[in-house]
Amino acid sequence: MTSLFEYAPAPESRSIVDIAPSYGLFIDGEFVDGTGESFKSVNPATEEVLTEVSAGSGADVDRAVAAARRAFTRVWGPMRPADRGKYLFRIARLLQERAREFAVLESLDNGKPIRESRDVDVPLAAAHFFYHAGWADKLDHAGLGPGPRPLGVAGQVIPWNFPLLMLAWKVAPALATGNTVVLKPAETTPLTALLFAEVCQQADLPPGVVNIVTGAGDTGRAVVEHGDVDKVAFTGSTEVGKSIARAVAGTRKSLTLELGGKAANIVFDDAPIDQAVEGIVQGIFFNQGHVCCAGSRLLVQESVHDEAIASLQRRIGTLRVGDPLDKNTDIGAINSAEQLARIRELSDVGEAEGAQRWQPACDLPDRGFWYPPTVFTDVSPAHRIAREEVFGPVLSVLTFRTPDEAVAKANNSTYGLSAGIWTEKGSRILKIANQLRAGVVWANTFNKFDPTSPFGGYKQSGYGREGGRHGLTGYLKGATHS
Amino acid sequence: MIGMTHVLDPDALPDDARALMAPLPPYDDVTRSDSAFRAFLHGLPGVDQVGAEARVAMLGTRSIKTTAKAWAIDTAISMVDLTTLEGADTPGKVRSLAAKARRPDPGDPTCPQVAAVCVYGDLAGVAREALGDSGIHVAAVATAFPSGRASRAVKIADVKDAVANGADEIDMVIDRGAFLAGRYLDVYEEIVAVKEACARPGGRAPAHLKVILETGELVTLDNVRRASWIAMLAGGDFIKTSTGKVSPAATLPVSLVMLEAVRDFRAATGRQIGFKPAGGIRTTKDAIKHLVLINETVGPDWLDPDWFRFGASSLLNDLLLQRQKLRTGHYSGPDYVTVD
Numbered sequence: 001m002t003s004l005f006e007y008a009p010a011p012e013s014r015s016i017v018d019i020a021p022s023y024g025l026f027i028d029g030e031f032v033d034g035t036g037e038s039f040k041s042v043n044p045a046t047e048e049v050l051t052e053v054s055a056g057s058g059a060d061v062d063r064a065v066a067a068a069r070r071a072f073t074r075v076w077g078p079m080r081p082a083d084r085g086k087y088l089f090r091i092a093r094l095l096q097e098r099a100r101e102f103a104v105l106e107s108l109d110n111g112k113p114i115r116e117s118r119d120v121d122v123p124l125a126a127a128h129f130f131y132h133a134g135w136a137d138k139l140d141h142a143g144l145g146p147g148p149r150p151l152g153v154a155g156q157v158i159p160w161n162f163p164l165l166m167l168a169w170k171v172a173p174a175l176a177t178g179n180t181v182v183l184k185p186a187e188t189t190p191l192t193a194l195l196f197a198e199v200c201q202q203a204d205l206p207p208g209v210v211n212i213v214t215g216a217g218d219t220g221r222a223v224v225e226h227g228d229v230d231k232v233a234f235t236g237s238t239e240v241g242k243s244i245a246r247a248v249a250g251t252r253k254s255l256t257l258e259l260g261g262k263a264a265n266i267v268f269d270d271a272p273i274d275q276a277v278e279g280i281v282q283g284i285f286f287n288q289g290h291v292c293c294a295g296s297r298l299l300v301q302e303s304v305h306d307e308a309i310a311s312l313q314r315r316i317g318t319l320r321v322g323d324p325l326d327k328n329t330d331i332g333a334i335n336s337a338e339q340l341a342r343i344r345e346l347s348d349v350g351e352a353e354g355a356q357r358w359q360p361a362c363d364l365p366d367r368g369f370w371y372p373p374t375v376f377t378d379v380s381p382a383h384r385i386a387r388e389e390v391f392g393p394v395l396s397v398l399t400f401r402t403p404d405e406a407v408a409k410a411n412n413s414t415y416g417l418s419a420g421i422w423t424e425k426g427s428r429i430l431k432i433a434n435q436l437r438a439g440v441v442w443a444n445t446f447n448k449f450d451p452t453s454p455f456g457g458y459k460q461s462g463y464g465r466e467g468g469r470h471g472l473t474g475y476l477k478g479a480t481h482s
Numbered sequence: 483m484i485g486m487t488h489v490l491d492p493d494a495l496p497d498d499a500r501a502l503m504a505p506l507p508p509y510d511d512v513t514r515s516d517s518a519f520r521a522f523l524h525g526l527p528g529v530d531q532v533g534a535e536a537r538v539a540m541l542g543t544r545s546i547k548t549t550a551k552a553w554a555i556d557t558a559i560s561m562v563d564l565t566t567l568e569g570a571d572t573p574g575k576v577r578s579l580a581a582k583a584r585r586p587d588p589g590d591p592t593c594p595q596v597a598a599v600c601v602y603g604d605l606a607g608v609a610r611e612a613l614g615d616s617g618i619h620v621a622a623v624a625t626a627f628p629s630g631r632a633s634r635a636v637k638i639a640d641v642k643d644a645v646a647n648g649a650d651e652i653d654m655v656i657d658r659g660a661f662l663a664g665r666y667l668d669v670y671e672e673i674v675a676v677k678e679a680c681a682r683p684g685g686r687a688p689a690h691l692k693v694i695l696e697t698g699e700l701v702t703l704d705n706v707r708r709a710s711w712i713a714m715l716a717g718g719d720f721i722k723t724s725t726g727k728v729s730p731a732a733t734l735p736v737s738l739v740m741l742e743a744v745r746d747f748r749a750a751t752g753r754q755i756g757f758k759p760a761g762g763i764r765t766t767k768d769a770i771k772h773l774v775l776i777n778e779t780v781g782p783d784w785l786d787p788d789w790f791r792f793g794a795s796s797l798l799n800d801l802l803l804q805r806q807k808l809r810t811g812h813y814s815g816p817d818y819v820t821v822d
Contacts, residue, residue: 004782005553005773010545115543274742275533318778327545424528444530 007320010327012114017105019191022052025060025214026197028067029207034060036215041190044111045324045333045368053190056213061182061222064211068153068180069228071208076180077150085136088176090203092129095122095168098199102192106164107324109191111333111369112287114325124449125168128467131451132176135472139177142469148476150178151254152230155223157244158193159236160186160335161290161391166235167193169455169466171210177475179231180209184223186236187216188336221247229253231475235292238389238415238460256464256474258292258456260389261417263438264410265295265446268403269304271422275444277311280395283420283446285319285331285373289393290339292461293418295446297386299406302399309377309397316373317360331393334369343371343392350376350385355396381412389415403428407435416458420446439465503674505715506751513715516667523666523711529703529739538734544774551770555805556594558769559586562798563621563758563791565600566822567628567726573608576601578822580612587802588820590809596798597787598651602627603644610648621692622649625676628696628725630655634672641679644689651690652680653793655725656709658699666712673716692758692791693718697736698728706736710743720756726793731761737772741779757784760793766804769797 024033034054041050056064076084095102102125103117112121139148154174158166163185174181185193193212200210213219217240224232225247234244235258248255265283267276283295300308324332334340351357355376364370371392379386379396386396400406410419419438421429433441439457442448449455454470456462464474473479504510512522546554564583566575580599587593598619599609606622613620622644626632632640641652654676660668673693680689693713697706713721721740724731737759744755759772769792776784784790799819807813 004785005557005777006550007544007546008548008550010547119543271527272530272533273527275530275537278533278537327543424530444533445536 007328009323011323012104012107012118012325012327014104014108014325016101017108019051019105023190023194023214024054025056025064026194026200026210026212027060027064028211029201029205031197034214036060036219039187039216041109041188043108043368044188044335045365047367047369050109050191053194053214055215056184056219056222058222061213061219061226064182064213065153065155065223065226065228067208068182068211071206072150072152072180075206076175076209077178079178081137081139081178084175084178085133087203087205088129088133088136088172091199091205092126092133094199094202095126095129098195099123099126102164102195104325105195106192107332109189110160110163111324111335113329113332114327115329116287121162121165124451125164128165128168128172128451132172136176139472139476142472144469144473144476144479148177148479151475151477152179153228154179154181154231154233154475155226155229156181156183156233157220157223157236158183158185160189161287161292163189164192164196167196169235170233173466173471174231174233174475175209177472179475182211182213182223182229184213184215184220187214190214224248231255233464233474234258241462254474256456256466257462258464258466259417259460259462260391261292261294261415261457261461262297262387262389262413263293263295263415263418263420264297264299264413264436265420266400266406266410266422266432267298267300267304267308268406268421268423268425268428269301270424271304272424272444273304273308273311276422277308277315279420279422279444279446280312281315281319284395285316285393286447288331288334288371290335290391291447293440293447293455294391295418295420296390296395297410297413298395298397299400299409300397301406302401305397305399309375312375313358313360316375319360319362319373321362321370321372322365331373334371334392337369339391340369340371343390343394346385346388346390347374347394350379350383350394350396353383353385355379355383355385381409387413403432407432411435411437414459415461417456417461418442503671503717506753508750509715513667513670516665519666519670520664523708526707526711529707531703531735534703534735534738538738538775541774541778542734542771546770546774552808554770554773555766555801555808557785558766558773558792559798559801559805560594560597561787561791562596562801563598563600563760563793564596564798565726565760565793565795567600567602567623571602571605573605575822576605576608577612580609580618582798582820582822583613583618584616586798587805593802593805597791600653600793603640603647603649606644606647606649619651619690620649621651621653622647623653623655623725625654627653627655628727630657631659634675637672638675638679641676645680645682649689651692652676653692653694653722655694655696656713658696661700661705661709661712666708669709670712670716673713673718677717690719691717692720692722692756694722694725694760695740696725696728697723697733698730703735703739706739707743710740711747714743714747714755718755720758720791722758722760722793724759724761724793726761729762732759732763732793734771734775737775738779741776741784744784745780754783754789756789756791758791758793763792763794764796765800769801
């Protein structure tokens with residue numbers, strides 16, 4: 001749609017970030033050279049190489065775990081909880097002070113729009129540190145049983161979709177409960193974790209409390225399988241999650257997994273339709289659909305299907321796809337060539353299986369990894385695009401006739417991470433929410449996050465909870481949740 | 483039921499007159515009875531306030547710079563209904579406003595003129611004469627503005643008087659008391675009657691009718707949506723948020739809901755209705771937020787003074803200051819725009 005009112009480019013300046021030509025690992029409070037191969041991190045919107053990063057070897061991971069153990073035994077474990085809280089408050093404030101720097105770097109490395117990194121990722125990451133800073137000296141009174149103790153060294157592996165935010169979800173509760181950390185960021189998005197390492201130095205965090213070892217799958221495996229790690233926390237694909245569960249089985253390690261999803265977003269005929277359409281858009285196109293809890297299955301009541309889809313298509317036509325650093329961009333770049341290939345493959349399968357593909361007219365940049373917002377209608381529960389996680393801006397639309405059918409179809413998934421309900425009838429919200437086997441159920445909203453609210457899944461979406469009082473238990477010995 | 487409500491209103495039209503003023507298809511049967519009309523209005527999709535607020539907050543982050551900002555400022559100036567609605571208004575005050583409307587920035591002849599001057603009905607003639615052949619419209623508030631608390635006969639006389647004085651746009655207020663009491667058909671019929679009173683002699687087109695909902699008194703967004711539909715079905719040419727005399731006036735969530743209403747009404751009937759937020763829009767930033775809201779809710783068809791107006795008094799000077807800033811690169815000050 002050409003408009004009278006063309007928004008002039010409004011790019012956020014990247015001069016605020018200073019990316020070094022290469023990065024080592026952050027171990028024991030210092031940046032050190034890794035002993036493994038190095039790899040490149042690219043800007044997915046342009047394919048420009050941003051920097052070279054070390055791939056941590058087994059020996060590097062040994063060093064990092066040893067540093068974390070030392071810090072746990074000598075400094076962080078024995079420290080007065082109120083003092084641990086002070087460090088976390090300091091980190092939270094530094095994240096706020098350097099928010100613009102983190103936002104720009106996140107958009108450069110990940111491809112997500114600056115509007116989201118600026119308004120969602122970074123503020124929420126700071127909020128997680130603030131929230132958990134408050135818990136540090138109150139754990140005895142959190143209702144988690146008498147005198148809960150830290151587990152020790154946590155090995156944490158995080159995904160590329162919310163690099164800094166997932167770091168915050170992992171590091172903040174671990175530190176607040178007295179554990180130390182060896183964290184491996186995703187291969188394609190290591191840069192904000194390395195900037196976070198700088199923040200740890202700036203906050204005078206004792207050496208070894210946070211260690212960051214970059215790398216790919218091998219490095220992650222070394223962290224997870226390390227014999228001196230007490231706790232493993234992973235967010236990522238169900239496939240990798242299963243292999244981690246196998247590796248950890250039979251050891252003393254405790255494990256939390258936050259894996260994939262195929263969330264149902266259920267729209268009843270009495271829904272506030274304009275807001276429901278916004279919620280559908282927010283549910284599947286937020287962060288290019290690279291969201292484990294994305295509302296990727298729209299379940300719409302048959303009686304309002306045509307109207308809802310027409311409204312949805314009109315709204316999707318106004319989405320602005322392009323330069324992630326432009327402040328008016330709604331949809332940025334797909335994070336990697338691999339992910340783009342996966343999205344294309346599953347979309348082609350969807351069409352081959354008989355679903356109708358719809359995409360708005362939209363100009364995509366010539367370079368970089370891009371996929372337009374996509375809606376599949378006439379999707380049957382038997383289609384692969386109704387069952388498998390696409391992890392991209394691809395919505396599958398299914399219909400239902402009665403509330404029971406909606407619940408049955410929503411629950412008919414190997415996943416169970418999140419769900420949405422849209423209706424003006426409050427009693428229906430309460431009833432349906434109780435029947436859905438999903439860790440998070442949103443009512444008349446979608447993809448809203450808060451550190452006070454626990455997050456996690458059923459079935460192949462994983463186990464354990466992150467955030468809220470529940471999230472603390474994953475990092476405490478002898479914590480019993482009431 | 484039908485008879486009951488009209489007992490209270492001696493000026494209500496008789497039942498057999500209803501066929502003459504049926505709304506456009508496919509809604510031509512929704513006003514056949516009180517209960518049918520109520521069922522229709524209460525069957526409109528609800529509005530989730532939290533979601534509406536989130537949507538406008540997101541659109542509020544749009545960054546409008548350089549060429550887009552220059553276009554937006556000039557467009558906004560051309561959409562202003564420059565307004566004075568004070569008990570102290572005089573012919574002199576109205577003439578001074580008319581001069582400003584024709585040449586908003588005395589130092590810059592390229593600055594567009596505004597869309598209309600909005601005054602009380604007794605001063606419409608003064609405005610008409612002062613605006614001459616400039617093409618700027620004369621809008622007059624009528625129907626016992628701003629409260630609307632008068633008999634229908636008085637309201638109709640008020641409208642006819644304003645039209646006779648030269649107003650080619652009438653800004654009426656709906657009967658909020660009737661609306662909140664659930665007498666939707668009374669509200670509807672009054673708008674129809676006012677629309678008829680907008681007729682002008684000599685084969686000229688009737689005065690344009692803007693229907694003020696006074697959303698600050700309707701309070702809920704569900705009510706805003708229902709009142710918007712009543713006004714559109716009754717033949718209003720524009721729907722307008724507020725009188726400017728009640729706070730809150732034109733908030734962005736209210737504007738969003740009213741824009742959704744005009745969008746849906748055109749999709750269903752083919753008839754395009756204009757929209758005018760009024761009251762509380764004082765800065766260029768507020769105006770640009772509204773233009774973005776139009777652009778991304780109803781699209782460019784409404785980005786035109788025929789379909790969108792700002793009801794404002796102090797907004798114009800801020801637009802002029804920002805316009806000067808864009809052209810010269812620095813801010814001037816309040817002495818570089820005229821005080822009216």
